[in-house]
Amino acid sequence: MARRRPATTHGAVIVDKPPGPTSHDVVGMLRRRFGERRIGHAGTLDPSATGVLVIGIGNATRLLRFATASHKSYECEIVFGVETSTLDAAGEPVTTWHMDLDPAEVGAAAAGFIGAISQLPPMVSAVRVGGRRLHEIARSGQTAERAPRDVEVYRFKVEPSDDPLVYRAVVDCSAGTYVRTLGADLGTALGGGAHIRALRRTRSGSFTLSEAGPPTEAELRTPLELVRDLVQILVSDSEAIQARSGVHLVDARYDGSGPWALVDPTGALVAVHERVDGRLRATVLPS
Template identity: 80%
Template sequence: MARRRPATVHGSVIVDKPHGPTSHDVVGMLRRRFGERRIGHAGTLDPSATGVLVVGIGNATRLLRFATAGRKSYECEIVFGVETSTLDAAGETVATWCMDLEPAEVADAAAGFVGSISQLPPMVSAVRVGGRRLHEIARSGDAAERVPREVEVYRFEVEPTGDPQVYRASVDCSAGTYVRTLGADLGNALGGGAHIRALRRTRSGAFSLSDAEAPEEAVLRPPAELVRDLSQIRLSDDDAARARQGTHLAAHRYGGSGPWALFDPEDRLIAVHERAGGRLRATVLPK
């Protein structure tokens, strides 16, 4: 008798990633838990980083980019006077400074990074250059020309700790912002260098630590959870049938700039429509 294939699982999981495993390791844990190969995550966290990791399972992997396109929030410690090869505590020390800092001076310098800023992606990042990720290029010892990226920092607050060289930091920023680069750049702005440690993501898009659970305990949520921040449109049976085929709604049905999550009369998510290059594009979820 032929072995029966397990039913396909579709949904989302919000994980509080622990210290140690990579984001890919977490995906592996969830593949074993749910018996589903199609699993992806949004917003990689380094092994030493913890916090909110948004995961899509089955058809829901198509929705990940909508779930975490918004702002992210982080907490970390910034260690002044020591620059490392990875800009965090996992790297080797490459330079040291004697930095005599006043809290008001550090706060003023941090405020200078709030707004639209240009960042150079770190060599340990997953950004692709010539088809290869920067961290792969760095490990091979090859050189790569990095292109600065425009990001948005909405909040960058620092406060002193019991160690005059260590400050706690809270950051709200756009997707694609590197907190390790922010810490290193702050050290440079204060006349020396710095690296970060104890990085924790407290929010990713619509999801916060209150939503997150350990990988072995995180519950399976409906795919619609990943688009809960989008504008929502309820469709008739006829419109729902057309949307399932990839047909766009009449223009007057859309309000705002989108994207729009489309639901059938039974409140099931069918598709997401968005504007791209002046035209409408549909991401349809098969049944």
């Protein structure tokens, strides 16, 4: 008697990650919850960080790259006068300064980071160097040569708190921006040092905290959610059959540079089409 294959689950889950578990731990929670091994996430959050974590399940993991190439928003606190080994509150203090801060000067210095900037990935990041992640190298007591990365900061708003050395910050930035590095660099710009704490991602692309839930309760959404910010093209039933077979549909509806999400009359995602070497191709068939 043939063994029945287990049912598969495909879709998206928008998690409000709690403090403590790693992003990989959250993936493990959802694997157990949905009984599906193929699960990935868009944009790692540190164990101490909280907030929006976009998850793809089953075939929808193929769509995660469309959810990662977007801007993100964060809230955190910047603690001036102390630099830590990890640039956040989880690390050990390595250097201290006496800093007498003026709110106007702090705001002006923060405004200097708005726009296109270059950042050096911290040693505790997940960037790979020589096949190893930087945080793995750091845990072994070693360092690695790191190449700077170009990112963009759209907003960096700071305001004082009741503690003269602690400022609340709101950051809107491109994917790949290190907020901990931004906080540390602001401390350096003000003649001292700093680290961040209480980091919370409030937005990832168009996904916000208002639609996120804890790993045990967040709702399963359709795969279309992961490409909801793409231009959508409604196709007929016959066109949907063709597209699911890998046929590259070409007509006047494909305006602009793409990519485009093809949606059938029931509202289900059929495929994602992109221009590759000037030609239209079905680069993702989610089912």
